[in-house]
Amino acid sequence: MEQTIRVELSETLKEKPKTDQLEFGRVFTDHMFVMEYTEPLGWHNPSIVPYQPLTIDPSAMIFHYGQSVFEGLKAYLTSDGDAQLFRPERNLKRLNRSNQRLCIPEIDEKLALKAIKELVALEKDWIPGAEGTSLYIRPFIISTEPYLGVAPSRHYKFIVILSPVGAYYKEGINPVKIAVESQFVRAVVGGTGEAKTGGNYASSLKAQEVVAKEGYAQVLWLDGVEKKYIEEVGSMNVFFKINGEVVTPALNGSILEGVTRNSVIQLLKHWNVPVVERKISIDELHEAYKAGQLEEAFGAGTAAVISPIGQLTWRKEHLVINNGETGEISKKVYDTLTEIQYGKTEDPFDWVEKVSVPSKVKHA
Amino acid sequence: MEQTIRVELSETLKEKPKTDQLEFGRVFTDHMFVMEYTEPLGWHNPSIVPYQPLTIDPSAMIFHYGQSVFEGLKAYLTSDGDAQLFRPERNLKRLNRSNQRLCIPEIDEKLALKAIKELVALEKDWIPGAEGTSLYIRPFIISTEPYLGVAPSRHYKFIVILSPVGAYYKEGINPVKIAVESQFVRAVVGGTGEAKTGGNYASSLKAQEVVAKEGYAQVLWLDGVEKKYIEEVGSMNVFFKINGEVVTPALNGSILEGVTRNSVIQLLKHWNVPVVERKISIDELHEAYKAGQLEEAFGAGTAAVISPIGQLTWRKEHLVINNGETGEISKKVYDTLTEIQYGKTEDPFDWVEKVSVPSKVKHA
Numbered sequence: 073m074e075q076t077i078r079v080e081l082s083e084t085l086k087e088k089p090k091t092d093q094l095e096f097g098r099v100f101t102d103h104m105f106v107m108e109y110t111e112p113l114g115w116h117n118p119s120i121v122p123y124q125p126l127t128i129d130p131s132a133m134i135f136h137y138g139q140s141v142f143e144g145l146k147a148y149l150t151s152d153g154d155a156q157l158f159r160p161e162r163n164l165k166r167l168n169r170s171n172q173r174l175c176i177p178e179i180d181e182k183l184a185l186k187a188i189k190e191l192v193a194l195e196k197d198w199i200p201g202a203e204g205t206s207l208y209i210r211p212f213i214i215s216t217e218p219y220l221g222v223a224p225s226r227h228y229k230f231i232v233i234l235s236p237v238g239a240y241y242k243e244g245i246n247p248v249k250i251a252v253e254s255q256f257v258r259a260v261v262g263g264t265g266e267a268k269t270g271g272n273y274a275s276s277l278k279a280q281e282v283v284a285k286e287g288y289a290q291v292l293w294l295d296g297v298e299k300k301y302i303e304e305v306g307s308m309n310v311f312f313k314i315n316g317e318v319v320t321p322a323l324n325g326s327i328l329e330g331v332t333r334n335s336v337i338q339l340l341k342h343w344n345v346p347v348v349e350r351k352i353s354i355d356e357l358h359e360a361y362k363a364g365q366l367e368e369a370f371g372a373g374t375a376a377v378i379s380p381i382g383q384l385t386w387r388k389e390h391l392v393i394n395n396g397e398t399g400e401i402s403k404k405v406y407d408t409l410t411e412i413q414y415g416k417t418e419d420p421f422d423w424v425e426k427v428s429v430p431s432k433v434k435h436a
Numbered sequence: 437m438e439q440t441i442r443v444e445l446s447e448t449l450k451e452k453p454k455t456d457q458l459e460f461g462r463v464f465t466d467h468m469f470v471m472e473y474t475e476p477l478g479w480h481n482p483s484i485v486p487y488q489p490l491t492i493d494p495s496a497m498i499f500h501y502g503q504s505v506f507e508g509l510k511a512y513l514t515s516d517g518d519a520q521l522f523r524p525e526r527n528l529k530r531l532n533r534s535n536q537r538l539c540i541p542e543i544d545e546k547l548a549l550k551a552i553k554e555l556v557a558l559e560k561d562w563i564p565g566a567e568g569t570s571l572y573i574r575p576f577i578i579s580t581e582p583y584l585g586v587a588p589s590r591h592y593k594f595i596v597i598l599s600p601v602g603a604y605y606k607e608g609i610n611p612v613k614i615a616v617e618s619q620f621v622r623a624v625v626g627g628t629g630e631a632k633t634g635g636n637y638a639s640s641l642k643a644q645e646v647v648a649k650e651g652y653a654q655v656l657w658l659d660g661v662e663k664k665y666i667e668e669v670g671s672m673n674v675f676f677k678i679n680g681e682v683v684t685p686a687l688n689g690s691i692l693e694g695v696t697r698n699s700v701i702q703l704l705k706h707w708n709v710p711v712v713e714r715k716i717s718i719d720e721l722h723e724a725y726k727a728g729q730l731e732e733a734f735g736a737g738t739a740a741v742i743s744p745i746g747q748l749t750w751r752k753e754h755l756v757i758n759n760g761e762t763g764e765i766s767k768k769v770y771d772t773l774t775e776i777q778y779g780k781t782e783d784p785f786d787w788v789e790k791v792s793v794p795s796k797v798k799h800a
């Protein structure tokens with residue numbers, strides 16, 4: 073039986089920001105989705121309600137023991153005025169994998185997808201139309217039981233909020249400088265690195281703060297055990313083109329399995345570009361660089377899609393990649409992925425999921 | 437200049453739970469302390485207000501990126517009816533060390549101590565008087581800026597809540613069974629293990645869930661790199677008596693520096709019991725056990741003070757320690773620490789800090 077989602081419309085609608093003034097994650101739409109978990113009821117009362125502050129006891133577990141998970145995806149507006157999502161089932165599957173790791177009761181992925189689609193349909197006028205803009209979708213789960221014990225919470229809220237976001241690249245795709253992180257560790261096998269949970273991001277702030285002062289955009293994370301193998305770049309998965317072959321670190325338990333990562337791999341295979349998932353050490357990368365074989369490097373994630381790496385600094389040595397310019401493969405992957413996301417090119421993989429806007433949804 | 441704390445008293449007071457029905461962390465007192473951080477003001481408006489739910493935007497960083505820290509200490513009632521704290525400055529120093537790691541602006545430790553004392557004084561009637569009971573004090577800081585970017589928040593709340601708690605040992609101090617954790621990792625050097633931040637506890641839930649099903653009280657955490665060196669037990673520091681000498685893992689960056697740990701070390705030195713902080717591997721422990729030299733083992737933390745380990749299970753082998761009974765040193769440390777905390781014996785280290793209850797504080 074399909075669950076219905078209760079809808080309570082907001083009485084007043086906010087003014088929408090001007091497209092050219094959009095930032096990332098600062099403005100939110102008029103409504104949000106909320107669903108509660110309590111025992112023995114389980115997940116219940118799925119509702120779309122006016123966007124509003126949460127009222128939570130100061131002893132709620134989320135404030136103390138950080139039991140939480142989240143996701144991030146986008147809704148794109150096509151030139152026909154349709155709203156569409158990019159592989160949303162993968163985000164919801166990953167949300168449930170994160171739930172397992174964090175001892176949070178799993179959600180019904182079908183219901184969650186339906187909730188996202190209904191919310192996006194209702195807020196369709198919030199999807200900005202300009203090049204590179206989109207509506208960022210943030211599903212998240214927080215533990216709300218008022219109890220100071222270190223144990224899984226027995227109350228949760230699953231919430232989805234939406235934020236119109238500007239183009240990541242205001243002046244075209246642009247390579248960044250990255251510092252190889254030598255002191256801090258993002259994640260370790262046996263920890264929570266492959267889950268999307270708040271603690272991973274809280275622990276990453278310090279490293280970011282240190283390198284930002286030195287002019288770097290992000291850090292390249294090495295593994296927590298040997299500080300040798302490459303894991304991710306900032307909050308993105310990472311790819312290197314070495315002597316004609318594209319290499320990305322294999323999933324090992326401490327790397328987040330990105331939707332973009334998976335899409336890049338599929339695209340490259342589709343194009344018959346050699347691509348391999350394997351362990352890759354920073355020493356190997358350095359060797360390849362010295363041999364003139366490090367041809368491209370880029371991060372891959374929902375926010376930027378592709379973020380070319382123009383320079384990598386390791387032990388004070390600056391490895392300048394592809395003259396600090398965006399590589400050919402980086403550019404081709406970026407163009408193709410964004411064209412699929414915005415419905416400008418065919419979608420051979422069936423990645424795009426249309427959001428149908430029922431005529432009964434009224435727009436202000 | 438000393439800052440004054442604004443006080444807004446609650447109009448209605450709650451009914452206090454019966455002493456014999458006290459649990460841990462489920463009931464909270466009538467008031468709480470709150471202080472806000474915004475830029476450029478910094479920390480401001482320190483206030484004692486009625487205990488109440490927090491109203492926080494769903495986009496607030498705490499719900500997404502887990503930027504938070506906390507502390508835990510207790511107020512004890514002496515037989516003279518005085519309220520006293522145990523080494524509270526150490527908790528506030530540790531809170532600021534945690535703040536540094538989590539990119540949270542440091543607090544004024546003096547003001548925080550004053551806030552705790554004034555709050556405890558106001559709520560003095562909430563400190564239960566029965567043997568082993570106390571008033572648990574939970575200072576914590578959460579990031580409240582409504583922004584979905586992975587960056588340090590620019591708004592925070594520092595809050596202190598109080599909860600009357602029952603005796604940890606209802607039927608006398610009692611040894612527990614512990615499983616050596618082989619799959620999951622609590623912390624790794626370069627991560628956040630030495631900070632008291634939510635993510636560490638969220639990531640520990642899974643291991644605890646798995647072993648609890650097999651009848652163990654807690655896990656013994658090994659280091660995240662070699663899975664070999666002993667770090668902590670559950671949410672406590674750990675001590676072993678091996679052939680007459682007490683050994684505890686040295687602080688290495690992934691172990692929390694416990695106030696109880698430090699007090700145990702000082703007590704043992706005071707008694708001329710050999711005590712050493714050093715790396716200790718699970719293999720060494722196993723060897724000592726086989727040689728009949730593993731004489732005692734115990735966890736140490738604010739909640740239980742001392743938690744004797746009666747059995748340690750490693751690779752399916754059950755190491756029964758001291759016949760599963762509480763060891764002599766464990767007992768002596770437990771008795772002395774609790775006697776100091778409750779003001780039943782002299783305090784040669786000046787650990788105890790009295791809370792003065794001004795006559796103008798009215799009790800219901």
Ligand SMILES: Cc1ncc(COP(=O)(O)O)c(C=O)c1O
Nearest residue numbers: 307308309328330331332373374
């Ligand atoms: C740590 C981390 N790695 C990788 C990614 C990329 O994943 P995706 O492509 O699904 O956005 C993200 C973010 O989204 C992330 O937070």
Ligand SMILES: Cc1ncc(COP(=O)(O)O)c(C=O)c1O
Nearest residue numbers: 671672673692694695696737738
């Ligand atoms: C992870 C961890 N280790 C050790 C301790 C013991 O510290 P303390 O003695 O200060 O309570 C605690 C808790 O308080 C803890 O959470």
